[in-house]
Amino acid sequence: MRLVLASGNAGKLAELRELLGAGFTLHAQSEFGLADAEETGASFIENAILKARHAARATGLPALGDDSGLCVDALDGAPGLYSARYAGTHGDSEANIDKLLRELDGVPDAERSARFVCVLALLRHADDPLPLIAQGIWEGRILHARQGRGGFGYDPVFFSPAHGCSAAELPADIKNRDSHRGRALAQLRAQLALRR
Numbered sequence: 001m002r003l004v005l006a007s008g009n010a011g012k013l014a015e016l017r018e019l020l021g022a023g024f025t026l027h028a029q030s031e032f033g034l035a036d037a038e039e040t041g042a043s044f045i046e047n048a049i050l051k052a053r054h055a056a057r058a059t060g061l062p063a064l065g066d067d068s069g070l071c072v073d074a075l076d077g078a079p080g081l082y083s084a085r086y087a088g089t090h091g092d093s094e095a096n097i098d099k100l101l102r103e104l105d106g107v108p109d110a111e112r113s114a115r116f117v118c119v120l121a122l123l124r125h126a127d128d129p130l131p132l133i134a135q136g137i138w139e140g141r142i143l144h145a146r147q148g149r150g151g152f153g154y155d156p157v158f159f160s161p162a163h164g165c166s167a168a169e170l171p172a173d174i175k176n177r178d179s180h181r182g183r184a185l186a187q188l189r190a191q192l193a194l195r196r
């Protein structure tokens with residue numbers, strides 16, 4: 001199956017290619033010169049659909065949208081939908097992490113609970129009235145400083161109690177298996193199998 005990933009995020013592309021494996025050809029939207037869709041939705045689900053529809057419309061291919069983010073309890077769910085532009089500049093992970101650590105300055109471990117969320121939307125074509133929607137959640141807490149060099153985005157400050165380390169310290173295959181994105185993709189696969 002040929003698919004276009006409706007994302008400008010290289011970290012997502014690498015993870016989703018690995019997760020999909022053989023049997024799928026996942027094209028980057030940049031291969032088609034596609035600019036990012038406007039993320040005007042009020043939820044991860046709406047934004048994932050907006051992204052996928054935008055890419056399906058422009059390419060004529062089935063499209064996968066990934067809208068994800070980090071929700072921190074002590075910040076009432078922020079940065080949430082706005083995770084990519086938390087510090088003002090879209091996609092500046094270093095600035096986003098710096099702001100997150102500043103906002104949580106002095107907050108004790110017990111109050112630093114957080115979760116990564118990922119919604120995947122698969123549209124067979126731009127006017128698909130029945131997109132497949134899957135979601136995955138990964139529970140953890142926010143560290144006081146960066147740890148590890150793997151992954152992308154907020155991974156260096158996301159501690160996974162189940163693994164005993166930060167997301168950036170996990171081997172890629174373990175992150176893929178257990179992450180919000182890995183869980184969402186497993187769910188999407190199950191839905192795809194049912195549809196066929």
Ligand SMILES: O=P(O)(O)OP(=O)(O)OP(=O)(O)OC[C@H]1O[C@@H](n2cnc3c(O)ncnc32)[C@H](O)[C@@H]1O
Pocket residue numbers: 006007008009012036039066067068069070083084085091093116151152153154155167179181
């Ligand atoms: O919208 P696209 O083009 O897909 O790319 P994006 O980076 O803007 O992606 P989002 O709008 O979904 O914003 C998600 C934010 O959450 C971060 N994020 C998502 N998944 C993550 C993961 O597995 N590890 C670390 N950070 C993650 C990511 O770096 C972004 O800052």
Ligand SMILES: [Mg+2]
Pocket residue numbers: 039084
């Ligand atoms: Mg985005």
